[in-house]
Amino acid sequence: MSLRLRHLTTLENLPRATIERLLDRAMSMRDACAHGTRKLDLLTGRTVLNLFFEPSTRTRTSFELAARRLGADVINFDIGFSSTSKGEELYDTLHTLEAMHLDAIVVRHKVSGTPEELVRHAMSGVSVINAGDGNRAHPTQGLLDVLTIRQHRPNFEDLSVVICGDVKHSRVARSDVHALKALGARDIRLCGPAALMPDEDELPSCQRFTNFDEAIKGVDAVIMLRLQKERMIATDLPDEQAYFEHFGLDNRRLALAGKGALVMHPGPINRGIEIASEVADGPQSKILEQVGNGVFVRMAVLGEMLAR
Amino acid sequence: MSLRLRHLTTLENLPRATIERLLDRAMSMRDACAHGTRKLDLLTGRTVLNLFFEPSTRTRTSFELAARRLGADVINFDIGFSSTSKGEELYDTLHTLEAMHLDAIVVRHKVSGTPEELVRHAMSGVSVINAGDGNRAHPTQGLLDVLTIRQHRPNFEDLSVVICGDVKHSRVARSDVHALKALGARDIRLCGPAALMPDEDELPSCQRFTNFDEAIKGVDAVIMLRLQKERMIATDLPDEQAYFEHFGLDNRRLALAGKGALVMHPGPINRGIEIASEVADGPQSKILEQVGNGVFVRMAVLGEMLAR
Amino acid sequence: MSLRLRHLTTLENLPRATIERLLDRAMSMRDACAHGTRKLDLLTGRTVLNLFFEPSTRTRTSFELAARRLGADVINFDIGFSSTSKGEELYDTLHTLEAMHLDAIVVRHKVSGTPEELVRHAMSGVSVINAGDGNRAHPTQGLLDVLTIRQHRPNFEDLSVVICGDVKHSRVARSDVHALKALGARDIRLCGPAALMPDEDELPSCQRFTNFDEAIKGVDAVIMLRLQKERMIATDLPDEQAYFEHFGLDNRRLALAGKGALVMHPGPINRGIEIASEVADGPQSKILEQVGNGVFVRMAVLGEMLAR
Structure with missing residues (x-):
């Protein structure tokens, strides 16, 4: 106990x-x-x-x-x-x-x-x-994220999750990784522009990607992070359209994930920057369940x- | 039902x-x-x-x-x-x-x-x-106004009411008219400077006046509206004293209404602009009952x- | 009754x-x-x-x-x-x-x-x-101050209290004096720079001091008042260090008071201006009990x- x-x-x-x-x-x-x-x-x-x-x-x-x-x-x-x-x-x-x-x-x-x-x-x-x-x-966000995943995918030992965006500055990403690891998640992937990825020695148990098409392949859940627009400047994709093309989530990209993969976001969302409305409002979105x-x-x- | x-x-x-x-x-x-x-x-x-x-x-x-x-x-x-x-x-x-x-x-x-x-x-x-x-x-204001009237004058089929002031911009006036009509009020009068009266085709069931002394004659209730001072400029009475003289409610004018006519105002009141203190604080005032x-x-x- | x-x-x-x-x-x-x-x-x-x-x-x-x-x-x-x-x-x-x-x-x-x-x-x-x-x-402050004193020194007829600081502008001081007098406190002392003492005819039942070392001698409770920094200018001690030297409460000065004298302050405290941290956080401080x-x-x- x-x-x-x-x-x-x-x-x-x-x-x-x-x-x-x-x-x-x-x-x-x-x-x-x-x-x-x-x-x-x-x-x-x-x-x-x-x-x-x-x-x-x-x-x-x-x-x-x-x-x-x-x-x-x-x-x-x-x-x-x-x-x-x-x-x-x-x-x-x-x-x-x-x-x-x-x-x-x-x-x-x-x-x-x-x-x-x-x-x-x-x-x-x-x-x-x-x-x-x-x-x-942001520990309560980490808890609510794994609760939302558990309601749909109760077996964490089989679970593959990608967290995409400004991972470097994200307290949500860190608390998510801690909760997912504690619950035994099999495969945790981090994805973002190189300038927005955490230091190499941080979060060592995660796979790292800078290509979202590869990172999303076959995952059970996609956790998108909110992008502070002023941080986009630091990347090599300093405009919204280019950022979205590489790291945004639309239906084409979501189709690369596992069947019925959960779409999550801590909110508030930036439509058209990190997530397309067709996905945010689509059937796989669990964003309001998270709330x-x-x-x-x-x-x-x-x-x-x-x-x- | x-x-x-x-x-x-x-x-x-x-x-x-x-x-x-x-x-x-x-x-x-x-x-x-x-x-x-x-x-x-x-x-x-x-x-x-x-x-x-x-x-x-x-x-x-x-x-x-x-x-x-x-x-x-x-x-x-x-x-x-x-x-x-x-x-x-x-x-x-x-x-x-x-x-x-x-x-x-x-x-x-x-x-x-x-x-x-x-x-x-x-x-x-x-x-x-x-x-x-x-x-x-402003539907709850409309409801509270007819409730206040009903407490003192329960028979709406006999009721005569005047609504005076900036009717054109008043959501209170519109909801009052809708509630009074629904309850079968016999006689609903609108009064104000021509520039602050609603369009001709709006609120067709109401009588219209630009002379308050005529409009108030014999009514059971007077509903005064708050005047936004910046809208006074649009009228041909662009100063407070002139406005009050024509469209303000004082004891002399109230005496033209029916005996014991109810005095109402949605608040906050502009003393000396649309209503005199002698009336707002007088025995016929129902303003605080409305609240x-x-x-x-x-x-x-x-x-x-x-x-x- | x-x-x-x-x-x-x-x-x-x-x-x-x-x-x-x-x-x-x-x-x-x-x-x-x-x-x-x-x-x-x-x-x-x-x-x-x-x-x-x-x-x-x-x-x-x-x-x-x-x-x-x-x-x-x-x-x-x-x-x-x-x-x-x-x-x-x-x-x-x-x-x-x-x-x-x-x-x-x-x-x-x-x-x-x-x-x-x-x-x-x-x-x-x-x-x-x-x-x-x-x-x-500030009557509830006066009540909570005498309540705090009563919990530690229930016999007001034996009680000696000093109130020190900007007494002139303090509603707390006035309500404290009124409550202490009503409960029969034997000895109420006021202390502060001459420019911050109340008029002669106010609070006539209190002893007056401009020397804190004398005022604090043997008292059962010390009530320090918050100093508005802009009021320090009006005194002949127009800098914080000089003010503290004459009217601040530190351990040396507290030792002149009666054994285990209560230290009180209505808050928020100005550390180093009217009260030293060693006293505010020390064993005789009742400041949080007051709250x-x-x-x-x-x-x-x-x-x-x-x-x-």
Whole structure:
């Protein structure tokens, strides 16, 4: 039996049993939401702080709904509008909020490692959940991605997945790889322009490609990453049409993947840059399923940490 | 028996029975709020999204309170602060939010017809409620206005009402006329400067006036509209004092109306421009009753659509 | 038996019995929160409006948590973002919100006396709670300060307290003095640069000092005030290091106080200006206890006013 999680800052080195327990919990949350007409009250009397240093209405709303559906109170503390943004002042603000009896802090920050900083400074009894730090980790996204895959392809030992785009700067890619590896995925492929691929010594267990037609061959799932347009400049494909031609996903290219391969994207999508509308809105797209699973995964994580 | 409403984008062509059922429901909500010491839990587990493209603290707060008093969760998504404001990106954001299991979207937008656009794009199972689109419709305002009138003058077949001000640009005026007509109001009068009157072929069942002293004669209710000061320029009364003299409501002019005529205004009022303080704060003013009824009407609409 | 409070705008002239009842209630709230796994439902169905004209995430969050933990709904109305900021328009907005059936208004405003203005204009049945007005009063801060002291030094007739810093502009200092006097504190000392001391005829029952080493001698509690840096200019110590040398609290100076003297601060603290980190983070610091007590005191005040 694995221990109950206290914090969730990364999926790296998380035991397979813990990940599977969280996915199972997420499925229970889905069932409870589908059947019940009443809110769950697992977290009644608990308080969750949303501490977002980067704007993200989607992820913040997902966490907020997850917490409220379990009966918790949610405080949205938009640090951008406050005077405190770093160092001692930030920790004084954090301790002040904790002294009002917080149970969990959901944090997003552009600097990698901030969640661990908070874990070091957080008071005993307060859980920290990483909602994305720099290009390092986005663990609930990793969990919701493997949950979505598991619903359609339950046998990970047979699974082949390609992750395509700006892998170098993607916290989603890293958390996906960590979760896929933990669950025993057979074949994990990374694909992107050379300038946007991670360093050679990072993610050593993955196959690397710079030709998407080759990378996609026969895979069970294609995870497309959002391209920050300003990063396209750094590649040798500095315009949208050329980028799309080489690394975009359209129906022609999707036909090279395995039959009925899952199409996934963490959103928000750039239509016509990394993904064609015919694919994003097509029958193999699981993009909106991912969003729905996101709420259940966050309910599972909050429930795991905060239920009495 | 009329069908349960799925969406509410306009009152135009809504059957009288549906409107009356909503008004009756609003009265039940009022009674439940007055007697009960506990919140109603009709919408426990339901989630309502407030999607306001125009700022409106008053209407948004009214919808938020209505939803919360029925036990629903409310997400305020201020689109002005997000990157998505139109077209495909907007619909991707909408679908993302829907995939988190929304039950209703309350939308305000300056472009007429946006609520119907959302109805076309919304997923099955999500209700759309118009909180005001362009100069076209504001159906919950129309409902709360006829509810306020019904509480004091229940016989609509005897009713004479004047709506005065910038009728041309007023979604309130249009929804009021639709609701009053559906309920069989005998005599609906529109009054305003020629430049601010609607086209001749619009609202054909109404009498038209440009002389307020004549228009107000003997009416049971006077609905004053808020004047956007920048629109005064377009009239031949381009200063506040001249406008007030011709189209403002003071005690002298109110005395020309029927005995105890109701004074109404959707708010916020411009004191000294369209309405004198002696009238706004006087014994015939129902302006704050309208606000209170607004919460009950919105509870009724949400209950009609979302109760299981 | 003292009467139930209707409004709370200042602690000045509040009877000792009322203050003690509120402190006792706050302790009950603390116990209920500590033992129960469920939210209290004392205020279910009640609505509290947070009306903040000055930004204050900390105090607003404290009131919001207090209200929600008692089951109330909370509306945050950020007046800074609305068009209404003063005079008639403000009262029209206030009445509009009241007509949606508010039970209490929590107000912060930079102009002293605004809460009393609201009391004069508020509808019957709506309670007004001052969350800080100008330099005049911050009654819930005064209550949470005496609660914190009472937990460690229950005999006020033996108590000696010094309040140090910009007393002249501090609403916290005034509410602290009022609460301490009402509870019979033996010795209340005020200390600060001459330019930042209140007028001679104000707070006549307090001893006055401009030498902190003398003022702190033997006291049971030291309440440090936050220094607005722009006000330091007005003193004869116009730089941070010189100010800290004369009026800052470090371990050397704290050793002059009574054994184990309590160190308090309303926050947010300016480290190295009015207080050294060694003291703020040291064993005698009660600063975070104050924050925790703040929620309980606000629960007590809301419960006193709004419970049916």
